[in-house]
Structure formats: C-alpha cells, structure tokens
Amino acid sequence: MSLLLVTVGVLVAGLLGLLLWSTFKKTGARRTGKHQIESISLHCKHVPNLSQIRQALDRADFEYLTAKVNEKAARRVHAERRRIALKYLAGLQGDFEQLMDAAQVVASLSPQVEAKEEWKRFRLSVEFKVKYQLVRAKIAMHAPGFHGLENLAQLVSSLAMNLERAVGEIGIAAMGPAAAVSTKS
Amino acid sequence: MLILANIVKVLWGCALALQLVVFAIMIRKKQYKEFPTIFSYILITLLQSPVLYLVYAIYGYGSWPAYWTGWISQGIVVIFRWAAVCELCHTILGQFRGIWGLAWRVLTVFGALALLTALVLGRHDFDRLISTFDLGLEFSIATVMVVFFLFARYYQVEVETSLRSIGVAFCLYSCFRSLNDIVLQTFWRNYAGTWSIIDQITYVATLILLGSAVYVLRPQTEHRIVLLPHTAYTQFAPQVNERLKALNDRLSQLLRSKETGST
Numbered sequence: 001m002s003l004l005l006v007t008v009g010v011l012v013a014g015l016l017g018l019l020l021w022s023t024f025k026k027t028g029a030r031r032t033g034k035h036q037i038e039s040i041s042l043h044c045k046h047v048p049n050l051s052q053i054r055q056a057l058d059r060a061d062f063e064y065l066t067a068k069v070n071e072k073a074a075r076r077v078h079a080e081r082r083r084i085a086l087k088y089l090a091g092l093q094g095d096f097e098q099l100m101d102a103a104q105v106v107a108s109l110s111p112q113v114e115a116k117e118e119w120k121r122f123r124l125s126v127e128f129k130v131k132y133q134l135v136r137a138k139i140a141m142h143a144p145g146f147h148g149l150e151n152l153a154q155l156v157s158s159l160a161m162n163l164e165r166a167v168g169e170i171g172i173a174a175m176g177p178a179a180a181v182s183t184k185s
Numbered sequence: 186m187l188i189l190a191n192i193v194k195v196l197w198g199c200a201l202a203l204q205l206v207v208f209a210i211m212i213r214k215k216q217y218k219e220f221p222t223i224f225s226y227i228l229i230t231l232l233q234s235p236v237l238y239l240v241y242a243i244y245g246y247g248s249w250p251a252y253w254t255g256w257i258s259q260g261i262v263v264i265f266r267w268a269a270v271c272e273l274c275h276t277i278l279g280q281f282r283g284i285w286g287l288a289w290r291v292l293t294v295f296g297a298l299a300l301l302t303a304l305v306l307g308r309h310d311f312d313r314l315i316s317t318f319d320l321g322l323e324f325s326i327a328t329v330m331v332v333f334f335l336f337a338r339y340y341q342v343e344v345e346t347s348l349r350s351i352g353v354a355f356c357l358y359s360c361f362r363s364l365n366d367i368v369l370q371t372f373w374r375n376y377a378g379t380w381s382i383i384d385q386i387t388y389v390a391t392l393i394l395l396g397s398a399v400y401v402l403r404p405q406t407e408h409r410i411v412l413l414p415h416t417a418y419t420q421f422a423p424q425v426n427e428r429l430k431a432l433n434d435r436l437s438q439l440l441r442s443k444e445t446g447s448t
Contacts, residue, residue: 004306008367011302011324012360015331019356022334023349096432101341103425108340109410110418113283115290117422122339124429131436 085139093132100125193378196385197234203392204231210399219405222272223351226265233258256315263322270326270355274333277344277352280410283418288336292329299328303363308370320366323359330356350398358391 066074103121107113208227211217217224236258237251244250274292278285303324307317330352337344344352362384369380 002371004308005367005371007306008303008320008324008363012327012364015327015356015360018331019334019353019360022331022338023353099425103421104340106413106417106421108281108284108342109413110283110415111412112415113287113418114422115287117426118287120426121422121429124426124433127433128429128436131433135436 082139086136089132089136089139096128096132190378193381193385196382196389199389200385200392201231201234203389203396204234207392207396207399210396214399214402216399216402220269220272220276222265223269226262226269229265230262233262256319259319260315263319263326266355266359267322267326270330270352273348273352273355274329276405277337277348278333278342281340281342282412284336284340284342288333291336292332295332296325296329300325307367313370316366316370320363320370323363323366327356327359327363330359345403347398347402350394351402354391354394354398357394358387361387 065077069077107118107121204227208224208231211220211224211227237255240251240254274288275285278288300321303321304317307313307320309317334344334349334352334356365380365383365387369376
C-alpha cells in the first residue's frame, strides 16, 4: 500500500470522525433567536457549597485527624478529600462551560463579531481545557489543599457575576429603546 | 468484466431514477426558489447522464472523447456541488450576520488548504492529473462541510435535521469519492471498473439521503433570528476573554504550586 493512500485514508477517516462528532447534538436544548438569551443561566452551582468544601479540605483538620487516628483511617480520609476535590473541580468546569455557552450565544446573535476576539476566546478555552485536565491529574495523584481551588472558584463566580450584569443589559437592549427608557425612569 | 459492466448499468439506472425523484420533489415543493443552486446541481447531474450516454453510444466507452466528456462533465458537476454546499452553509448561518462574516472566511481558508494539500499529495502525470483535480475538489468540499458543522456546533447554532442531512450527504459523498480517487490513482487501470461501481453505490446512497431530506424539508421562512445590538458584543466579548485569561493564569499557578499536591 502506498504512503499516499495511507495519508489520504487517515485524513478522510479524521474528517469522517469529526463529521460524526460535530453532527451529534450537544446535551441540553439548543434554541435559536432571543429565546437563547432568555435561557442563558449564569447561576454558579458551586458557590453554595464553598464553605462545606473549605471545611472538608481544611489542612489543619486533616493534620489533626492524621495525628489522632491510625494509618488506615488517615488513608481513607485522604482518598475522601481527593474525591471531594475532584468532584468540586468538575462542578467548576461545568459552571465554566455554562459561561462559555453564554458567550457563544451572544457572539452568534451579534450582527458583527471581531475575528481577533473570537480567536482569542477559542484559544483561551482550549488552554483552559488542557490545564483543567492537568490540574485534575495532579489532584488525582495528591489530595489538594483548599487555597488553589478557592481561587479558581472565586474567579469563575466573579466571571458569572460580570456576565450576569452584561446579559441583563443585553436583555434590555434587545427589547428596544422604549424598554431601556422605561427601565431607567 | 461483463458482470461489472452490467452492475454499473443497473446502478446508473438507479441513480437516474433517484435523480428524477429528487428533481420532482424539489419542483413539487417549489424548493428551486429557496435552494436554486442545489436544484441546479440536481438538474446538471440529470443532464449529464443523457450526454454521457450519447457520447458512449457514438464513440464507445473506452474512447478518448468518452474519457474527456466524462471528466469535463464531472468537473462541471463538482463545481455545481461546490456552489450547492456554499448555498447550504449560507442558508443555515446567513441569518447570523456576525458569525457568518467570520465563517465564510474560515471556510474559504480551510477549503483552499484542503485543495492545495490534495493537489500536492496527488499524482501529477498526464493520465492522473484530472483525477488529482477531482480528488482536490472533493477533499475540499468534505473539509468545508466538516469545518462548517464544527463551527455551527461551537456557536450552538441549531441546524434543522433535513438541512443537516443534506450537508452530511454531500460530505459523505465527497469523503468516499476522495478515497475512491486515491485508490484509483494508486492502482489505476486495474481499479477503473471497481472505481465506477463504488462511485455509483456511494452516489445512490447520497441521493437516497438527499431525497429523504428534501422530502421532509420545511420552508425556511418559518424561522427568523432576532439579532442583538452590536454594543452587546463589544461590551461582552473583551470582558469574557479577560476573565478567561485570568482563569488560565490561576490554573497555571495551581499547576506550579506545591500546595495542590500537599495535604
């Protein structure tokens, strides 16, 4: 078999794989038009659990526990901490995806988009996904402290708050100038 | 050899019948108004058959006039299919003015890159040059369709099932034809007969998918997209990007810190 045949075969197989993946619907309903703006949810599900997670991953608590209990129990607690951290990280990622979806919807419904901004967002979201997997792998190997996760959580929720404000403004703008005046008055 | 020729004849008849069915559905549903290029593509493929049949009958299947008529008419058909793919992309994304402006540029770049790649990879001797061009155009159509679907998915644009089926039909046909072309280039004369059969089988499958899609296709005027004011995007996009950058920086710190790894 020639190299040419193999190369083109691999390229076409790649195209077919991408075609299959791209034509499957993403989970969750996809709507078009202004209903999409109404359906944007920027509620960060991880925020209400922040204090419990802080407690679960508290370093002092863990040090106290390991000093008091036997090795087997300490190992169990260590594994439990890791499991909690991974679940929490997955929750953060879910919230991040939701925010990205909101950004994509706004871009798709805009009459003009900046190629530079779109490319930047695409690049940054790919970078996020790669780094997220690396952090996940790191946590899977060692149970984490709370500090790093808390920083991430704060960042995701502040992003949500900013976007929520922007979506509110967009909603008013989408209703037209009359709505904007009546909201201001 | 006689069996192969008979199989090709049967498949040719099936393809012709299916082309007529698709053509009739499009006329009955007046889809030539909404999809003039897709309609023209079907019409051109319909016209190709009697022309080829006439040339084969006069000069013989293996003659040079038959060879050139076959490839030139195929070139015209592929160009019309290209135009049909562009029309399909515009029908789906055209209403989203902002991202369409970006999409057509991206699709042009990817289409050109795919065409160039295939032209470079293909054989360049006199006999196979036309087949290399065919490979390039088909590979380019397949790439554009895949990139288009990825684009629509990324921006969460809902693609109506029947329009998606038309896109998938074009893409699958181009993918299989590219593969078929490359096998033909490698094995040349020994594969020519099988090439025709495989091409006809994939074409018949494409027409079945295309026919069922146009049969269930609803008029496009039903969905109108209401766009947001431009200021919404100019406020929103830089803010999201800035935050994403901060988020990535924080992830990098988390990766570097010893704190994550310690208990």
